[in-house]
Amino acid sequence: MKTNPKFKFISWGGGLQSTCMAVMSALGDLPKVDAVINSDPGFESQENYKSIAWYLAWLNRHGLHTEVIYPENNIKLDFINNHIHIPVWTQTGAPLTRQCTQHYKLIPTKRRYREIAGYHPVNPPHPYPGEFEIWIGFTLDEHERRSKSRKKYMVNRWPLIELGMTRDHCIDYLQSHGLPIPPKSACVICPYRRAKDWIYIRDHCPGDWKQAVLIDKQVRHARPLANVTSDSVYLYRGLVPLDQANLEADAAAYEARQKGAAHQIIICDGGSCWT
Numbered sequence: 001m002k003t004n005p006k007f008k009f010i011s012w013g014g015g016l017q018s019t020c021m022a023v024m025s026a027l028g029d030l031p032k033v034d035a036v037i038n039s040d041p042g043f044e045s046q047e048n049y050k051s052i053a054w055y056l057a058w059l060n061r062h063g064l065h066t067e068v069i070y071p072e073n074n075i076k077l078d079f080i081n082n083h084i085h086i087p088v089w090t091q092t093g094a095p096l097t098r099q100c101t102q103h104y105k106l107i108p109t110k111r112r113y114r115e116i117a118g119y120h121p122v123n124p125p126h127p128y129p130g131e132f133e134i135w136i137g138f139t140l141d142e143h144e145r146r147s148k149s150r151k152k153y154m155v156n157r158w159p160l161i162e163l164g165m166t167r168d169h170c171i172d173y174l175q176s177h178g179l180p181i182p183p184k185s186a187c188v189i190c191p192y193r194r195a196k197d198w199i200y201i202r203d204h205c206p207g208d209w210k211q212a213v214l215i216d217k218q219v220r221h222a223r224p225l226a227n228v229t230s231d232s233v234y235l236y237r238g239l240v241p242l243d244q245a246n247l248e249a250d251a252a253a254y255e256a257r258q259k260g261a262a263h264q265i266i267i268c269d270g271g272s273c274w275t
């Protein structure tokens with residue numbers, strides 16, 4: 001679709017790629033966007049929060065309107081109390097349908113884009129088709145994550161892919177400007193984490209790991225999770241309690257399977273997590 005966007009927004013996950021894209025926009029290596037928006041689901045790692053706070057200040061200082069917004073609820077509590085599903089693994093080996101990305105990321109950011117553009121967050125009149133261009137920080141090595149926006153007035157765009165950039169290019173870019181490398185951005189309890197990512201949380205973020213282990217236990221037989229037919233659910237895709245998983249062996253096995261293939265850690269296409 002040919003578009004004539006009046007507003008350009010960056011969906012800022014807070015991780016390497018979307019941060020790199022925002023820095024490129026601030027430094028003139030990409031066109032300047034109207035705003036950079038991060039939506040905080042309430043339970044990212046302390047490391048992520050530090051990085052997001054640092055870049056929030058840096059981007060605003062460099063002339064890019066950048067915000068963190070806070071959806072009313074908190075993913076840590078909602079999953080248990082309010083039945084908003086994160087993709088926990090069921091005994092069939094499949095994850096629950098993911099509701100969290102919509103609830104904590106896509107809907108709040110869409111509303112904020114509308115407000116910034118002068119619209120009511122929900123009510124008509126709506127922006128014209130293609131009025132908002134949403135930049136998503138996927139790189140060439142994860143191009144299969146691209147998907148179209150469900151809203152006619154929002155057109156997704158992937159500038160890093162257009163530039164042929166990979167994750168490594170983003171690292172090089174930030175380092176060449178003397179900027180810190182953001183950690184992977186995702187909720188601590190995100191079930192899309194692979195063994196290697198859980199090892200990282202366990203070894204580098206002990207407080208977050210403790211909470212994840214506790215939440216994993218709490219959800220095990222969480223019948224209050226609406227429509228869950230599985231007797232037990234797990235944060236870890238190996239279908240064992242997180243603190244009993246042999247993460248090192250699983251990580252090595254995954255690595256062996258992936259030889260020659262790109263490291264694909266997630267299956268989330270929302271564009272606002274893991275970017």
Ligand code: SF4
Pocket residue numbers: 041086087098100101104105185186187189190191192268273274
């Ligand atoms: S990072 Fe994972 S748990 Fe958090 S909103 Fe995204 S998909 Fe859901």
